[in-house]
Amino acid sequence: MKLCRIQTDSGVRPALVDADGQLRDLGGHIGDVDGATVGPAALDALRAIDPADLPLISGEYAPVLSDILRIFCIGLNYSDHAIEANMPIPDHPILFMKACPATGANDPIIIPKGSEKTDWEVELGVVIGSETRHVSQADALSHVAGYCVANDVSERSFQMDFGGQWVKGKSCDSFAPIGPWLVTKDEVPDPQALDMYLDVNGERRQTGNTRTMIFPVAEIVSFVSRFITLMPGDVIMTGTPPGVGMGMKPAQYLRAGDVVTLGIDGLGTQRQEVVAYHA
Numbered sequence: 001m002k003l004c005r006i007q008t009d010s011g012v013r014p015a016l017v018d019a020d021g022q023l024r025d026l027g028g029h030i031g032d033v034d035g036a037t038v039g040p041a042a043l044d045a046l047r048a049i050d051p052a053d054l055p056l057i058s059g060e061y062a063p064v065l066s067d068i069l070r071i072f073c074i075g076l077n078y079s080d081h082a083i084e085a086n087m088p089i090p091d092h093p094i095l096f097m098k099a100c101p102a103t104g105a106n107d108p109i110i111i112p113k114g115s116e117k118t119d120w121e122v123e124l125g126v127v128i129g130s131e132t133r134h135v136s137q138a139d140a141l142s143h144v145a146g147y148c149v150a151n152d153v154s155e156r157s158f159q160m161d162f163g164g165q166w167v168k169g170k171s172c173d174s175f176a177p178i179g180p181w182l183v184t185k186d187e188v189p190d191p192q193a194l195d196m197y198l199d200v201n202g203e204r205r206q207t208g209n210t211r212t213m214i215f216p217v218a219e220i221v222s223f224v225s226r227f228i229t230l231m232p233g234d235v236i237m238t239g240t241p242p243g244v245g246m247g248m249k250p251a252q253y254l255r256a257g258d259v260v261t262l263g264i265d266g267l268g269t270q271r272q273e274v275v276a277y278h279a
Contacts, residue, residue: 035233077239084247208241
């Protein structure tokens with residue numbers, strides 16, 4: 001099942017994608033796609049609905065959940081990305097957070113005020129479906145509601161300079177495009193077998209597959225839950241393959257007018273126009 005949220009003239013409506021790729025309005029059944037609707041029982045109830053009985057809907061994609069309060073991120077989770085970043089391959093998942101609101105899959109990326117090093121990162125997003133604490137790796141995926149495409153947009157100077165601490169370079173406005181869909185885990189039998197890509201202005205920058213993660217999804221969920229109780233609707237971005245602007249020689253970064261397109265096998269695509277900051 002592919003769930004999404006659609007911005008219409010009358011507001012954001014919950015929706016699903018039917019077998020023909022058409023958007024169907026779920027507003028008659030749920031108020032929104034949120035933490036309360038991604039639990040196992042709630043998802044089973046939605047699966048029982050015949051999409052053909054739902055009205056068609058159109059509009060732009062909003063963030064996949066209405067109430068994403070926490071976006072956890074795993075850094076340097078692909079060995080060749082760690083090498084291009086001139087950083088050691090980690091012994092444990094590197095955990096940080098994005099403190100900005102999620103945006104829609106096709107919403108613009110805003111170059112922050114004073115930025116010279118705004119960068120891209122295609123990532124697999126994991127949506128938590130049930131309260132999770134101290135879960136084993138063997139049971140970790142049972143707490144996952146589904147998966148999505150995410151772009152961990154980053155400002156490298158903000159990230160690396162000014163006293164360290166990555167969160168300040170990861171949390172500028174527009175830096176968390178998530179979607180277009182939340183694809184439930186039953187449609188993703190192996191989250192470690194997903195092709196992913198990112199292009200800038202039609203030129204390939206990143207090509208990867210989740211099988212090359214240092215720490216797979218189950219290990220990440222288990223690891224985070226040792227320290228933090230994960231809640232329904234939390235999102236974990238699981239790291240990026242090589243090909244980011246920081247790793248190019250010479251380094252290349254986003255500028256106003258650029259177009260970023262990215263996608264993950266079976267999870268949909270994103271398209272973001274890059275725009276200049278304005279007060």
